[in-house]
Amino acid sequence: QGDVNATSVYSEKIRENFPLCAKNLMGGLKANRHLRYQARQQLSFFLKGIGMSVDDALQFWSDAFTSGGNMTTEKFNKEYRYNFRHNYGLEGNRINYKPWDCRTILSKPRPSRGEFHGCPYRDWNVDKLTLELSQGMNLTPAQVTSVLDSVQRTEYTVACTKVFEITHGGSTSVEVNDQTHISHPNLYYERSRQFQK
């Protein structure tokens, strides 16, 4: 930690450790130069959890929202700055919010069109998920089937853990047990960082 700032967060070295929910949020932010409330909260807490400081967070969100020229820095400061400072416990009731775990993420209202919060293993349709697993992540057809089996059983964190296991060490057996089960996006990130070292 300490190496995640407003710029490095876009680097391959950092991003390749993101679980699919965080990739999805970053993709939505890039495409729309904006994220709606639930997605802002989900990504903001995730980034806080991976060590982004409040100053870098303000820089990161300001850059992302204003980069297309759709929004001025003044508007950002007026309408959004408080929200992100609040998430770091610097405004209002000054609660030190924790990054959301998968259970919290899955308990929120599902994303509607144009929204990017939630868990892609639950919220993406089979075609989109299959494409991501096979082409984005290079899973074999058998591995894709195994992940989709878990999705069908509504075991989304198991599906995600399988993806982690497959893409970190390329294990062909995709056993998920208490030791390996990932139930928090920040745990996914931490484990992946460990693996990188």
Ligand code: SF4
């Ligand atoms: Fe993110 Fe958890 Fe879904 Fe994985 S299972 S994509 S970490 S919400």
